[in-house]
Amino acid sequence: MPELPEVQTVVSELNRKLKNKTIRSVVVNVPKMISIGPATVSNKRQVASDKVRIFKRLLLNQKILSVKRRAKLLIFDLQGPWSMLVHLKMTGQFIFEDQKQRAKTGGKYRLLNKKTALLEHLPSKHTHVVFYFTDGSVLYFNDVRKFGYLKLVHDDEIGQVKELKEFGPEPLEKHFTFEVFSAQVKKRARGKIKQVLMDNKVVAGIGNIYSDEILFLSGIRPERKVINIQERELREAYANTKKVLAKAIKAKGSSVGDFVRTDGSWGQMGKFHFVYGRSGQKCKKCGAIVQSVKLGGRTASFCPHCQK
DNA sequence: TTCAATGTTTAGAC
DNA sequence: GGTCTAAACATTGA
Numbered sequence A: 001m002p003e004l005p006e007v008q009t010v011v012s013e014l015n016r017k018l019k020n021k022t023i024r025s026v027v028v029n030v031p032k033m034i035s036i037g038p039a040t041v042s043n044k045r046q047v048a049s050d051k052v053r054i055f056k057r058l059l060l061n062q063k064i065l066s067v068k069r070r071a072k073l074l075i076f077d078l079q080g081p082w083s084m085l086v087h088l089k090m091t092g093q094f095i096f097e098d099q100k101q102r103a104k105t106g107g108k109y110r111l112l113n114k115k116t117a118l119l120e121h122l123p124s125k126h127t128h129v130v131f132y133f134t135d136g137s138v139l140y141f142n143d144v145r146k147f148g149y150l151k152l153v154h155d156d157e158i159g160q161v162k163e164l165k166e167f168g169p170e171p172l173e174k175h176f177t178f179e180v181f182s183a184q185v186k187k188r189a190r191g192k193i194k195q196v197l198m199d200n201k202v203v204a205g206i207g208n209i210y211s212d213e214i215l216f217l218s219g220i221r222p223e224r225k226v227i228n229i230q231e232r233e234l235r236e237a238y239a240n241t242k243k244v245l246a247k248a249i250k251a252k253g254s255s256v257g258d259f260v261r262t263d264g265s266w267g268q269m270g271k272f273h274f275v276y277g278r279s280g281q282k283c284k285k286c287g288a289i290v291q292s293v294k295l296g297g298r299t300a301s302f303c304p305h306c307q308k
Numbered sequence B: 001t002t003c004a005a006t007g008t009t010t011a012g013a014c
Numbered sequence C: 001g002g003t004c005t006a007a008a009c010a011t012t013g014a
Helices: A004-018 A048-059 A099-105 A155-160 A162-166 A178-186 A193-197 A208-218 A231-250
Strands: A023-028 A034-036 A064-070 A073-078 A082-087 A092-097 A127-133 A138-143 A149-154 A291-295 A298-302
Touching: A004 A064, A004 A073, A004 A092, A004 A231, A023 A048, A034 A048, A048 A149, A082 A092, A082 A155, A149 A155, A155 A162, A178 A193, A178 A231, A193 A208, A193 A231, A208 A231, A208 A298
Parallel strands: A034 A149
Antiparallel strands: A023 A127, A064 A073, A073 A082, A082 A149, A092 A138, A127 A138, A291 A298
16 A cells, blocks of 8 residues: 555655664565565576575665655655665555564564554564664564565666656655646546556556546546546646645655555544545545446546536 | 455556 | 456464
8 A cells, every 4th residue: 555655655664764774684474575686577597595695785885865756656765875775565564663662662663553553473474574773673574475585776777667666756846746746647548537647657646536536526536538637627637636645745644555664653634535445335525326347457436526 | 254454566457 | 548347475363
């Protein structure tokens, strides 16, 4: 579920918590989730044990200068000439535990408020990579489905990373004007608007949740084709893209599925969803029953009365 | 037991 | 090439 707001939440928190920390050791439990080099698919010819050994060696004693985001990709800028790119895919989590907490829990992270946060001991069976820092703090990478990845790329080769090259504009940046949005969307004029919005080459960072919400607020049905959408509606979609994403970042993301913040707590945006995940329930604006259709194998939820 | 679930890539059809 | 669909990745929970 992590989309732009969820990834941004994690990035902001990690940037604050990890800045200038030095990696003391790394544990890799699932070698297939790590890779070295710019290739999209991890190099199968890399022997797992070699890969893990090199991965650890490259990270050892490295200071983290900053953590940034591009689309839904996290970028850890290391002091040396390497960067670590991390994709959370659907169920990836980063959980941070400082030295104090760690001392209290005896190295077994446990969140106690089950009303507002996940409740589990860490490392758990879904903890696949663990980073230990020289100040005694720890960062756990969990991923129930193991779709996520951590990839070390040399700064000279970062320009060759395919996903980074292909991402469209960042919707919350200044230069993302209506003209930019419109031109990007119209590149896929025959495509259905929801799928076009979810295409990271068109606009970076929008997934199933926020495309549903953007289209609801804009009064546009998800299966409408771009060519049949009026200028007026497109302007609405542009404004609502910015609005919804900014609001979601303020709420620290939507905790549907497995998303948690770096302290294990839940994002609060889910409370504000108008249509996502509300199929069969009453529209919060008009009371009609929210419906859903399948678009390209994904569920699109919409209000048949508010969206035309 | 079957189905659906956040993301992304890839393959095949037209 | 664009567009659509389905399948793949692995697991959980309804």
